[in-house]
Every structure is written in structure tokens, then in C-alpha cells.
Amino acid sequence: MAVTDTASGRSASGGGDAPPKVALLNNPRVRSWLFQGVLAVIVAYLAYSGWMNMNANLQAAGVASGFGFLDENAGFSVAQSLIAYDQGSSSYGRVYVVGVLNTLVVAFFGIVLATVIGFIVGIARLSNNWIVSRLATGYVEFMRNLPLLLQIFIWYFGVLRLLPQPRDSIDFGALGLLNNRGYFAPKPVWGDGAAITFYALVAGLAIAYVIGRWAHRRQMKTGQPFPSFLVGLAVVVGLPLLAFLATGSPLSWDMPELGAFRPSGGMTVIPEFIALLVALSTYTAAFIAEIVRAGILGVSKGQSEAAHSLGLRQGQNLRLVVIPQALRIIIPPLTSQYLNLTKNSSLAVAIAYPELTSVFAGTALNQTGQAVEIISITMLTYLTFSLLTSAFMNWYNARVALVER
Amino acid sequence: MSHTPIDHGDLAYVRDQMLAEQPAPRVSRGAIGWMREHLFQSIPQTILTLVCLYLLYLIIPPIVQFFLIDAVWTGEDRAACATQAQGGTQPDGWFGACWAYVGAYANQFIYGRYPDAAQWRVNVTGLLFFGGLTPLLIPAAPFKRQNIVFMVLVFPLAALILLTGGGFETGGLYLPLAVVAVLALAATYALALGSRSDPRPGLITTATIFAGLFAVVALLGVDFGLERVQTAQWGGLLVTLVIAVTGIAASLPIGIALALGRRSHMPIVRFVCVVFIEFWRGVPLITVLFMSSVMLPLFLPEGVTFDKLLRALVGVALFASAYMAEVVRGGLQALPKGQYEGAMALGLNWSQMMRMIILPQALKMVIPGIVNTFIGLFKDTTLVLIIGLFDFLGQIQSSFSDPSWASPVQSLTGYFFACIVFFLFCFGMSRYSMYMEERLDTGRKS
Numbered sequence: 001m002a003v004t005d006t007a008s009g010r011s012a013s014g015g016g017d018a019p020p021k022v023a024l025l026n027n028p029r030v031r032s033w034l035f036q037g038v039l040a041v042i043v044a045y046l047a048y049s050g051w052m053n054m055n056a057n058l059q060a061a062g063v064a065s066g067f068g069f070l071d072e073n074a075g076f077s078v079a080q081s082l083i084a085y086d087q088g089s090s091s092y093g094r095v096y097v098v099g100v101l102n103t104l105v106v107a108f109f110g111i112v113l114a115t116v117i118g119f120i121v122g123i124a125r126l127s128n129n130w131i132v133s134r135l136a137t138g139y140v141e142f143m144r145n146l147p148l149l150l151q152i153f154i155w156y157f158g159v160l161r162l163l164p165q166p167r168d169s170i171d172f173g174a175l176g177l178l179n180n181r182g183y184f185a186p187k188p189v190w191g192d193g194a195a196i197t198f199y200a201l202v203a204g205l206a207i208a209y210v211i212g213r214w215a216h217r218r219q220m221k222t223g224q225p226f227p228s229f230l231v232g233l234a235v236v237v238g239l240p241l242l243a244f245l246a247t248g249s250p251l252s253w254d255m256p257e258l259g260a261f262r263p264s265g266g267m268t269v270i271p272e273f274i275a276l277l278v279a280l281s282t283y284t285a286a287f288i289a290e291i292v293r294a295g296i297l298g299v300s301k302g303q304s305e306a307a308h309s310l311g312l313r314q315g316q317n318l319r320l321v322v323i324p325q326a327l328r329i330i331i332p333p334l335t336s337q338y339l340n341l342t343k344n345s346s347l348a349v350a351i352a353y354p355e356l357t358s359v360f361a362g363t364a365l366n367q368t369g370q371a372v373e374i375i376s377i378t379m380l381t382y383l384t385f386s387l388l389t390s391a392f393m394n395w396y397n398a399r400v401a402l403v404e405r
Numbered sequence: 406m407s408h409t410p411i412d413h414g415d416l417a418y419v420r421d422q423m424l425a426e427q428p429a430p431r432v433s434r435g436a437i438g439w440m441r442e443h444l445f446q447s448i449p450q451t452i453l454t455l456v457c458l459y460l461l462y463l464i465i466p467p468i469v470q471f472f473l474i475d476a477v478w479t480g481e482d483r484a485a486c487a488t489q490a491q492g493g494t495q496p497d498g499w500f501g502a503c504w505a506y507v508g509a510y511a512n513q514f515i516y517g518r519y520p521d522a523a524q525w526r527v528n529v530t531g532l533l534f535f536g537g538l539t540p541l542l543i544p545a546a547p548f549k550r551q552n553i554v555f556m557v558l559v560f561p562l563a564a565l566i567l568l569t570g571g572g573f574e575t576g577g578l579y580l581p582l583a584v585v586a587v588l589a590l591a592a593t594y595a596l597a598l599g600s601r602s603d604p605r606p607g608l609i610t611t612a613t614i615f616a617g618l619f620a621v622v623a624l625l626g627v628d629f630g631l632e633r634v635q636t637a638q639w640g641g642l643l644v645t646l647v648i649a650v651t652g653i654a655a656s657l658p659i660g661i662a663l664a665l666g667r668r669s670h671m672p673i674v675r676f677v678c679v680v681f682i683e684f685w686r687g688v689p690l691i692t693v694l695f696m697s698s699v700m701l702p703l704f705l706p707e708g709v710t711f712d713k714l715l716r717a718l719v720g721v722a723l724f725a726s727a728y729m730a731e732v733v734r735g736g737l738q739a740l741p742k743g744q745y746e747g748a749m750a751l752g753l754n755w756s757q758m759m760r761m762i763i764l765p766q767a768l769k770m771v772i773p774g775i776v777n778t779f780i781g782l783f784k785d786t787t788l789v790l791i792i793g794l795f796d797f798l799g800q801i802q803s804s805f806s807d808p809s810w811a812s813p814v815q816s817l818t819g820y821f822f823a824c825i826v827f828f829l830f831c832f833g834m835s836r837y838s839m840y841m842e843e844r845l846d847t848g849r850k851s
Binding site: 023024025026032035036039040043049050053054056057058060127128129130131132135141142144145146147148149150153154157158161162343344346347349350357361365371372375378379382383385386387 | 443444446450453454457458460461596599600601670671672673674677683684686687688689691692695696699700702703704705706707780784785786787788790791798802805813816817820823824827828831832835
């Protein structure tokens with residue numbers, strides 16, 4: 001019988017002559033602490049020997065350890081930087097900041113795009129329209145089953161390379177130029193008095209918030225609804241618009257001009273960024289679409305029926321009953337997809353978009369040879385992103401958790 | 406209620422004969438009815454349908470044109486796949502796929518730089534693998550137990566010897582192994598004494614395990630007269646499959662162990678498992694690969710070197726096992742508490758409870774998650790090209806630098822070929838998991 005299986009040799013032997021007192025090793029507490037002691041010793045030994053080996057190896061290789069290299073001059077150029085970066089004088093520490101910012105930029109735009117595409121595709125999969133739902137299903141299956149790196153390569157080496165040379169740029173008129181050197185967008189140049197428009201926007205947001213609070217309180221008290229969304233929108237858009245016109249439209253556009261080698265002026269979006277952004281967002285969108293679909297299907301039909309029988313209109317039903325419950329299902333996996341997108345942006349190293357992994361764990365590591373320090377910093381940075389995300393998720397889960405009994 | 410016919414009397418307006426069944430209105434059946442219901446319900450839906458059809462018209466014909474109609478299927482070098490302006494033979498304005506290039510490179514895409522004379526070994530390994538896997542995946546196939554033994558014990562050894570050539574220098578391993586064996590036997594005996602139980606079964610198990618290990622070491626040391634093939638020469642689909650299969654095979658048991666550890670009541674065990682899992686899940690795989698390629702050698706004693714492929718394998722396996730652990734934990738948590746209590750009430754010890762009651766149910770519940778992890782792992786194998794290994798995609802990518810086939814259509818063709826191969830593998834896995842899910846659904850889901 002399997003019940004008397006003694007493969008471990010430790011199960012108590014049966015029979016009437018068994019001693020009444022349990023053997024020391026059969027005491028669960030003793031066994032548990034023995035086991036944990038062995039585990040702790042093994043882990044400590046591995047960590048210790050790894051540390052000692054590392055020190056010995058570093059000494060043998062003549063590599064000075066420590067973080068002093070962060071202040072040294074990096075001396076290489078970076079293709080895209082949000083902060084001032086100079087090849088001649090900027091340090092490795094600054095390279096790190098540039099890398100983190102570039103990661104965050106591509107992650108931010110990627111998240112926005114992926115969410116939009118993902119929600120559209122997810123809802124389309126639930127459509128009654130046969131061709132719409134089939135197209136959406138095809139999109140999801142196709143995107144999910146191809147490696148992201150392959151998709152990045154396709155966009156970068158396959159598609160963007162097919163774009164014309166700078167002198168034959170595709171001209172979008174007021175929207176800028178597109179060629180195989182990237183996308184050259186018009187750059188806004190703010191004139192005098194532009195700050196007033198900005199202050200008006202801030203004031204508009206504040207007023208809209210106050211109106212919303214007031215309308216909510218009034219509805220709670222009297223039951224009278226107030227179109228706070230429309231009024232708020234009018235304030236947020238109208239106030240800055242008025243200020244903008246009143247100060248004499250202090251905005252002009254610096255248009256990119258076709259040049260002999262590459263367009264001059266305007267804002268340059270490098271092709272690496274475009275390829276990475278498109279690949280990341282279309283890939284992640286497929287996963288988001290599945291999450292959205294599951295979230296909507298997860299709200300039972302009875303909820304809508306109950307809402308209708310209470311007299312809510314279809315729009316109110318969606319806004320007040322279905323969407324809040326669907327979001328409860330959607331948001332946790334959605335945040336982890338956002339995190340995945342951020343982590344996947346490290347694949348940029350394959351096409352040399354200058355984000356954290358590429359510029360810091362790649363170029364800076366090759367130049368300094370400080371493998372332990374650089375890899376640790378890089379990993380800790382991603383770990384921080386990840387821990388912040390899971391902290392948010394725990395907070396959200398606790399906030400929206402169903403209160404039962 | 407009785408069924409006596411109702412007496413209609415002289416009520417003339419009451420029908421006393423049933424009407425014949427009539428066919429459904431023409432507009433609601435057949436192709437037209439289906440289209441009315443699924444494509445043209447309303448004006449907005451009709452517009453949507455037309456937009457989608459237009460989209461398909463934009464996408465499908467050019468793809469078919471490029472990859473099939475205008476494609477070049479045979480040729481000697483780049484001249485076949487370039488227009489006259491580019492120095493080829495095709496008319497100007499031609500734009501089609503260059504399958505001749507894929508054909509010329511097929512051998513490299515599959516074997517990498519594996520020597521031609523030894524490629525039969527890769528083929529035999531592939532045959533053993535798919536030959537052993539197929540009956541395992543077909544639920545009705547007999548000899549499951551023997552099949553599993555073959556796949557778990559025989560195949561890995563055979564694959565290792567066939568692919569590398571065997572004849573490892575294992576002479577120095579016997580003594581340490583013997584010392585460990587003696588220590589393990591002593592520990593088993595001491596444990597049995599300490600718990601006042603019969604030491605014989607434990608001793609037999611331990612002895613069997615170490616006898617097996619000795620046999621493996623001896624076998625690895627035998628020179629079969631096969632040419633040694635360094636892993637640096639491996640490439641293409643071979644490397645992709647080696648990494649994926651090893652990663653899958655290693656991540657499942659490690660993941661299960663980690664999941665059990667995370668659910669354990671022992672604080673140190675739980676702590677170690679949580680830190681391990683959260684660390685690997687919090688960092689991108691590419692940094693893990695960087696770490697395994699530049700940092701791992703630092704942690705080893707001097708003189709101990711690790712094969713590049715093996716380092717990548719370790720990184721991939723540890724990374725995948727953290728994800729696997731979370732999937733398995735989901736299954737463990739979803740199991741009702743009564744299953745644990747029932748198992749304990751039957752008097753099962755912990756390992757019996759896990760082996761016979763908990764894990765079979767928990768793993769069955771998370772099959773979709775496990776397969777998703779497998780698919781993710783398979784897709785992630787492409788990342789090894791960044792640390793300089795030539796997997797399938799890496800081999801395709803490196804073939805672009807060959808001037809004898811360089812043409813503007815080369816990369817699109819190569820990538821499309823990669824798409825087909827990866828899609829077949831991943832889509833196949835996901836379909837199989839859906840099939841298994843249906844088969845194993847023993848009524849837990851409502």
C-alpha cells in the first residue's frame with residue numbers, strides 16, 4: 001500500500017510495540033528546523049564562496065571594484081537624450097540617467113499605445129460582427145506567437161529600411177517628414193506669454209476638479225445630477241484657449257527642411273525609437289486585448305440586467321455597473337503587462353536604441369569592464385520598477401477587493 | 406388534466422386543422438441570413454465590415470504577391486533576387502521574396518556550423534526526441550510509463566553523447582562521487598536511527614540513486630569514436646530547441662519545488678523561495694543573460710570554465726523556473742483546503758500528500774499557464790543571440806552579412822521564414838494545451 005510507503009525510511013513503523021513517545025526526528029518542529037538549518041547553511045556557503053571567488057578573480061584580473069567609475073568621463077555619444085549630454089565631458093553616472101530616462105520614455109509611449117490598441121482589439125474580439133472579431137482574433141494569435149525580438153527586427157531591419165533616402169523623404173506636409181533616418185516632426189516654439197496659457201490650463205484643471213466635487217456632493221444630498229463632465233471639459237479646454245488667443249497666439253512651429261544629407265530643424269525621432277515603440281506596443285497590445293476580453297466576459301450578465309431593471313440607461317449601466325467591475329478584473333494583470341513592456345524595452349540592446357540596458361549594461365560595461373557593479377545597478381533599477389508596480393497592485397487590490405462577511 | 410379533444414361546437418373561428426410547417430423566412434437562413442446576422446446587422450456594422458474588408462484587401466494581396474506570386478524559388482546567388490539596377494537579373498520594379506536564399510541557407514538555419522559529416526547525429530537526436538515525445542502527447546498511446554522513463558533518463562544521456570560526441574574526461578569525478586555517496590548513505594542511516602524506523606528501504610533507494618550516477622559518469626567517459634563537436638559550432642534551430650527543451654525540462658521541477666517552498670510554513674524556506682522568485686521575475690531576461698555571460702564566471706573558482714551555451718542555459722532555466730513557480734502556486738492556492746485536510750486525515754505524510762493528492766490536481770488546473778510559460782520560454786530563446794550565440798533567429802540575422810545573397814528583399818524573406826517556424830511551434834503548443842485542457846477537465850469548471 002502506498003500509505004505505508006517507506007521510501008524515505010522515516011515513516012513510523014507500525015505494530016503494537018511502537019514506543020509511546022515520538023522519536024526526536026519524527027517531531028515536526030525538530031525536523032522543520034533541521035531542514036531549514038541545512039538550507040540556510042547551503043545558501044550561506046554558496047553566497048560566501050561566490051563572494052570570495054569574485055574577489056579573487058577580480059584581483060587576478062586587476063579590475064578595481066567600487067563605484068568610482070560613475071564619475072569618470074564616458075566619452076561616447078548617445079543618439080537620444082532628454083537631458084543635456086556631452087560626449088566630451090559627461091560621466092558614466094550621467095549615461096545611467098540618460099539610459100533610465102530613455103527607458104521611461106519608450107515605456108510611457110509604449111504603454112499608452114498598447115493600451116489603446118489593446119482595448120480596441122479586446123472589444124473587437126467580442127463584437128457580433130463576424131469579420132471584426134475574426135480579424136481581432138487573428139491579430140492576437142499572430143502577435144502572441146512570434147518572439148518580440150523577431151518583431152523588433154522586422155520593424156527595424158525589414159520595414160524601416162525600406163523607407164526612402166532623406167532626399168526622397170515622404171512629406172506629410174504640416175506633420176513633418178519621414179525617411180530612413182527617422183521621423184522629423186515640427187517642433188513647437190513657444191513665444192512670449194506662453195506661460196499664461198499654461199497657468200490657464202492649471203487653473204482650468206483645478207476649477208474642473210472643484211466643480212466635480214461640488215456636483216458629486218450635491219447629487220449625494222439632493223439627488224440632482226449635474227453635467228460635471230461636460231462643464232469640466234469646457235473649462236479645461238476653454239480657459240487655456242481663451243488665454244492663448246488673448247495673448248496673441250504665442251506659438252510657432254519649427255518645420256524640418258529637406259537637406260542634402262538629412263533634414264534640418266524640427267524634432268528628430270530616431271528610427272530605433274520608432275521600431276522599438278511599434279514592436280513593443282503592438283506585441284503587448286495582443287496580451288492586453290486578452291485581458292480586456294476576459295475582464296468584460298467576467299462581469300456576469302445578471303449585473304447588466306439588474307442595472308436595467310433599476311432604470312439605468314445603457315450608458316449609465318456601462319459607466320456605473322459594468323466598467324467598474326470589469327476594471328477590478330482587468331487592472332492587476334494590466335499592470336503586470338505594463339511592467340512586462342518596461343522590462344521588454346531592454347531588447348532595444350539588439351537595435352541599439354540608447355536605453356538603460358543598451359547604453360549602460362552594454363556600452364558602458366564594455367568600456368569600463370565593471371561587470372559586477374554595472375549589472376547590479378541595472379538589475380536593481382529594473383527590480384525597483386517591478387517592486388513599485390507590485391506595491392501599486394497590492395494597494396489597488398486592497399482598495400477594490402470585494403468586502404465579504 | 407385530461408386530453409379529451411375540446412368540443413368546438415359551432416365556433417367557426419376556431420381552427421381545427423394544424424397548418425403545415427413553413428420554411429423560415431428566406432432572409433434569415435442560408436448564406437444571406439448568416440451575413441445579415443453577422444456582417445450587416447445595422448448601418449454602423451455594415452460600415453465596419455466594409456472597412457475591415459478594405460483592410461484585408463490592403464494587407465493580403467500584397468503579401469501573397471510578395472511571398473508567392475513574385476517570389477523567386479530557384480537561383481544560384483544574389484543575381485536571381487535583385488533587379489537589373491541592383492545588379493541582378495530581375496526586371497526593374499520587381500519586388501518579391503527570395504526563397505532561393507532560404508533554400509541555400511537551410512542547412513545553416515537548422516544545424517548552424519555543425520560539421521556536415523556529423524549532422525546525422527543531430528538528425529538521430531531529433532528523431533529520438535520527436536519519436537519519444539509524440540506517443541507521450543497522444544493520450545491513447547500505450548506504454549506511458551516506459552515512455553516517460555525513456556524521455557527522462559535515456560533521451561537526455563543519448564542526446565548529450567550524440568550532440569557533443571561523448572568521451573568526457575570523467576576520471577576525476579569518481580572519488581568525489583564516492584565520498585558523497587558514503588556521506589549520503591550515512592545520513593540516511595542516521596535519519597532512520599533517529600526516527601526509530603527500518604533503515605533498509607532508505608538505504609536501498611540511496612544506493613540505487615548513486616549506482617545510477619556512477620553508471621552515468623562511466624557512460625559519459627566512454628569514447629564512442631564520435632568526433633567532438635564544440636558547442637560553439639552548434640547553431641540554428643538546433644540551439645533554439647536545445648535551449649527551449651532544456652529550459653522547459655529544468656524549469657518545471659525547479660518551479661514546482663519553489664512553489665511548494667513559497668507555500669511552506671517554514672520561515673527560512675519561504676524567505677529563500679520568495680526572494681529567489683521575486684528577484685528573477687523583477688529583472689528582464691536580457692540582464693540575466695548578461696549576468697550569466699559576464700558575472701557568472703567571476704563567481705566560480707579560478708580555472709573552472711563554463712561553456713557559453715551552458716551559461717545561457719543556466720540563466721534561461723532559472724529565469725523560467727521563477728515564472729513557473731508562480732503559475733504552480735496559483736494552482737496550489739486554488740485547491741480547496743479540504744483536499745489537504747482529507748489527505749492528512751488519511752494519514753499520508755507530506756510527500757505522499759503532495760505526490761498523490763495535491764500536485765496532480767493543482768498541476769492539472771494550471772496547464773494553460775504552464776504551456777504559456779513554455780511558449781514564452783520558446784520565444785525568449787531568441788534573446789541568446791544578443792550574447793553572441795547563434796540560435797535560429799541569430800543564424801538568420803547573421804546570414805544577412807553574406808554578400809553573395811545580399812539584396813533588398815533578403816531580410817524580409819528571412820524574417821518571414823522565421824515567423825513561419827516560430828508561429829508553427831508556438832501555435833502548435835497553445836492548441837495542444839487547449840486540447841489537453843478539455844480532456845482533463847474533470848468537471849471542476851462549471
